[in-house]
Amino acid sequence: MSAQPAKRITDIGPPHYEKFLPPIIKKNYGKWLYHERIAPGVFVHVAESGDRVWTVRAGSPRLLSVQTLRQIAALADKYSGGHLRFTSRNNVEFLLDNPDNIEPLKRELQEMGFPVGGTNNAISNVVHTQGWVHCHSAATDASGIVKCVMDALYDHFTSESLPAKLRVALACCLNMCGAVHCSDIAILGVHRRPPKIHHDALRKMCEVPTLIASCPTGAIRPATVDGRQSVEVIEAQCMYCGNCYTVCPAMPLNNPDTDGLSIWVGGKVSNARTAPKFSKLAIPFLPNNPPRWPEVVDAVVNIVNVYAANARKYERMGEWIERIGWPRFFELTGIPFTRYHIDDFKHAGLTYARSTHIRM
Amino acid sequence: MAVAEKIDTPLLDELEKGPWPSFVTEIKKARQTSPMCDDLLGQLELSYREKIGHWKHGGIVGVLGYGGGVIGRYSDVPEKFPRVAHFHTMRINQPAGWFYTSDALRTLCDIWERHGSGLTNMHGSTGDIIFLGTRTEELEPCFQELTANGFDLGGSGSSMRTPSACVGPARCEWACYDTLKLCYDLTMTYQDELHRPPFPYKFKIKCAGCPNDCVASIARADLSIIGTWKDDIQQDDDAVAAYAAEGVNIQKDVVDRCPTRCMEWDGAKLTINNRECVRCMHCINVMPKALRPGKERGATILIGAKAPIVQGALLSSVLIPFVPEEELEETVKELINRVWEFWDEHGMNRERIGELIQRVGMANFLDAIGLEPVPEMVSAPRDNPYIFFRTDEEQA
Numbered sequence: 212m213s214a215q216p217a218k219r220i221t222d223i224g225p226p227h228y229e230k231f232l233p234p235i236i237k238k239n240y241g242k243w244l245y246h247e248r249i250a251p252g253v254f255v256h257v258a259e260s261g262d263r264v265w266t267v268r269a270g271s272p273r274l275l276s277v278q279t280l281r282q283i284a285a286l287a288d289k290y291s292g293g294h295l296r297f298t299s300r301n302n303v304e305f306l307l308d309n310p311d312n313i314e315p316l317k318r319e320l321q322e323m324g325f326p327v328g329g330t331n332n333a334i335s336n337v338v339h340t341q342g343w344v345h346c347h348s349a350a351t352d353a354s355g356i357v358k359c360v361m362d363a364l365y366d367h368f369t370s371e372s373l374p375a376k377l378r379v380a381l382a383c384c385l386n387m388c389g390a391v392h393c394s395d396i397a398i399l400g401v402h403r404r405p406p407k408i409h410h411d412a413l414r415k416m417c418e419v420p421t422l423i424a425s426c427p428t429g430a431i432r433p434a435t436v437d438g439r440q441s442v443e444v445i446e447a448q449c450m451y452c453g454n455c456y457t458v459c460p461a462m463p464l465n466n467p468d469t470d471g472l473s474i475w476v477g478g479k480v481s482n483a484r485t486a487p488k489f490s491k492l493a494i495p496f497l498p499n500n501p502p503r504w505p506e507v508v509d510a511v512v513n514i515v516n517v518y519a520a521n522a523r524k525y526e527r528m529g530e531w532i533e534r535i536g537w538p539r540f541f542e543l544t545g546i547p548f549t550r551y552h553i554d555d556f557k558h559a560g561l562t563y564a565r566s567t568h569i570r571m
Numbered sequence: 572m573a574v575a576e577k578i579d580t581p582l583l584d585e586l587e588k589g590p591w592p593s594f595v596t597e598i599k600k601a602r603q604t605s606p607m608c609d610d611l612l613g614q615l616e617l618s619y620r621e622k623i624g625h626w627k628h629g630g631i632v633g634v635l636g637y638g639g640g641v642i643g644r645y646s647d648v649p650e651k652f653p654r655v656a657h658f659h660t661m662r663i664n665q666p667a668g669w670f671y672t673s674d675a676l677r678t679l680c681d682i683w684e685r686h687g688s689g690l691t692n693m694h695g696s697t698g699d700i701i702f703l704g705t706r707t708e709e710l711e712p713c714f715q716e717l718t719a720n721g722f723d724l725g726g727s728g729s730s731m732r733t734p735s736a737c738v739g740p741a742r743c744e745w746a747c748y749d750t751l752k753l754c755y756d757l758t759m760t761y762q763d764e765l766h767r768p769p770f771p772y773k774f775k776i777k778c779a780g781c782p783n784d785c786v787a788s789i790a791r792a793d794l795s796i797i798g799t800w801k802d803d804i805q806q807d808d809d810a811v812a813a814y815a816a817e818g819v820n821i822q823k824d825v826v827d828r829c830p831t832r833c834m835e836w837d838g839a840k841l842t843i844n845n846r847e848c849v850r851c852m853h854c855i856n857v858m859p860k861a862l863r864p865g866k867e868r869g870a871t872i873l874i875g876a877k878a879p880i881v882q883g884a885l886l887s888s889v890l891i892p893f894v895p896e897e898e899l900e901e902t903v904k905e906l907i908n909r910v911w912e913f914w915d916e917h918g919m920n921r922e923r924i925g926e927l928i929q930r931v932g933m934a935n936f937l938d939a940i941g942l943e944p945v946p947e948m949v950s951a952p953r954d955n956p957y958i959f960f961r962t963d964e965e966q967a
């Protein structure tokens with residue numbers, strides 16, 4: 212190891228972005244005037260100089276093989292001067308300086324199975340997490356549900372026919388890698404049973420004070436088990452958040468019989484019109500039903516359809532629900548309202564109705 | 572190198588049906604060059620059958636001298652799937668704005684094909700390029716090839732996580748500051764904090780060029796830097812008239828949707844009371860040819876967003892209502908240093924900065940980092956009378 216420390220390169224950071232900008236972008240950097248939509252997945256930006264750059268956007272499955280990445284790179288060579296970029300929602304974008312390339316590029320993307328779309332009032336790609344492909348705390352798979360949901364919402368990706376943007380996101384546990392808690396529709400994997408404590412492993416692998424401190428509800432307390440120091444969980448106080456499991460591998464929550472999914476609606480991150488907001492609980496629990504998760508797909512499609520049929524132009528999901536009120540949302544979607552919809556964590560009272568403003 | 576052995580995956584095969592591109596197809600494609608993918612498919616099929624994941628919890632692995640950038644992952648059924656017994660993730664710091672040349676992309680592919688599964692995420696939730704799945708002994712050689720080619724690892728654990736930025740001035744007329752430059756500069760300034768976790772927990776920074784916030788900074792970043800402007804919206808009356816002529820219902824779709832009702836439309840002329848405008852972007856989004864953010868540009872700095880773990884989810888809240896673009900980098904760095912110092916001193920293990928502020932109170936936090944309270948920081952003043960008066964002020 213010490214034979215070649217001088218050669219080892221560290222802390223260089225990412226490549227400078229300028230190296231990767233297409234010439235037309237470099238030339239007009241910071242000097243864009245406006246943009247126009249051309250078709251779903253295609254828009255043009257016009258610069259002060261009069262230059263135009265056409266963007267073609269395609270959805271990807273996020274999990275990409277190097278083989279596919281090389282195909283994408285070859286398309287960039289052929290159509291966009293060897294330049295491309297990705298969006299924050301796992302779409303790939305080709306920036307063209309020649310509009311004649313739009314149609315042939317679209318054709319090739321579609322032949323590769325990559326849908327062109329995801330712009331304006333479309334359902335863009337789903338931001339999601341790792342699931343059973345790569346994570347230890349997953350209550351469900353991520354890529355699989357996303358695939359099934361996007362199969363069902365495919366036409367909403369390739370058209371722009373909704374009242375406003377609709378952002379779907381999925382996280383496979385409450386850690387929520389990804390901004391799912393502020394999405395128009397969030398699909399969230401949930402555990403529903405307290406952690407199982409493996410006392411032997413716990414003694415070897417976990418620090419008890421850290422473990423006790425990790426629980427937001429104070430459900431974990433020291434206990435003597437078989438004459439040795441360990442912990443116990445006050446089950447009535449556990450809401451299955453998995454914090455304990457994050458700090459202590461000996462407290463797994465995964466349970467094939469009781470894990471599943473919940474659906475949350477009406478969040479947004481943009482400041483347009485109304486303030487950014489959290490998604491709120493629509494459906495507390497749906498079963499884990501691989502490989503196609505029909506219950507989840509149906510639930511999402513139903514919410515999208517009811518929103519599409521009832522919201523006004525430019526109304527995001529949350530804005531529409533605020534206008535019509537939550538009782539009407541539950542009525543229109545046919546989703547039952549249950550005791551689980553009423554918050555009982557910190558600041559819960561803030562979500563209780565505190566006026567007589569009631570639609571009868 | 573290619574393996575022809577048959578793996579039976581009836582459940583996963585169902586996910587190759589339907590119009591949306593399939594991740595299962597991607598894993599199968601990568602089998603051409605990586606036998607790890609056979610066992611990944613096998614283990615995933617098992618998860619689909621049993622409805623439970625088969626990855627063990629964490630495990631500390633990494634490259635020499637770094638405390639992050641690699642997520643250790645081990646199979647809990649290695650006897651069945653030995654080729655994914657180790658299946659660690661490497662996070663590679665993405666170029667700001669996620670721009671690539673095809674050559675750079677192929678370089679990454681070649682490196683990853685030599686050292687790992689050949690599976691990637693473009694990109695992970697925080698913004699990094701994700702190299703999905705390799706063995707411990709491949710980490711260091713892969714890292715060395717990456718740095719030799721100008722790439723470096725991103726953050727993980729209790730570090731500054733890899734900052735990210737929207738496309739900004741590269742291709743967006745609404746960028747109120749140079750998001751790519753700020754993101755890059757911050758990334759370079761804090762390489763040590765990025766690679767050697769020094770904090771109570773993670774710290775995320777996201778740069779969005781305007782209040783549309785395409786990088787979800789207000790929901791996800793401990794420090795959200797969101798572009799905005801101070802002067803009047805730039806307005807082109809002819810272009811407004813053209814939108815009206817094209818059929819945009821200016822009254823209904825623009826004026827009536829303005830959150831502060833600060834616009835008027837008399838059928839020919841749009842008048843904006845810019846003093847009342849809250850820079851929400853709606854009217855600009857609807858008529859990008861007619862309306863543009865003003866010329867006096869900069870950013871609002873907000874603090875404290877996070878997902879639920881540990882004490883519940885938070886959105887970022889306003890810390891500095893407006894910083895002019897010229898002063899942005901310096902102001903952000905100064906602020907970061909003061910915030911980190913306070914967090915270092917008072918933060919508990921796994922306490923994000925937003926949670927710490929909730930615990931000690933925003934006013935105490937402001938005192939500590941030397942910021943004056945301003946009304947833009949709150950949606951309303953307090954409505955409860957439980958005020959902790961300070962005795963030193965009582966006497967004044």
Ligand code: SF4
Binds near residue numbers: 346383385
């Ligand atoms: S959301 Fe939870 S289970 Fe899913 S990848 Fe993140 S930590 Fe893992």
Ligand code: SF4
Binds near residue numbers: 405428429431453
């Ligand atoms: S799952 Fe959450 S609530 Fe339950 S014991 Fe663990 S930390 Fe506490």
Ligand code: SF4
Binds near residue numbers: 745786
């Ligand atoms: S956040 Fe604003 S400036 Fe950045 S890409 Fe989105 S719309 Fe453009």
Ligand code: SF4
Binds near residue numbers: 828832847853854
């Ligand atoms: S930016 Fe928003 S608040 Fe300002 S005038 Fe336009 S719609 Fe109204």
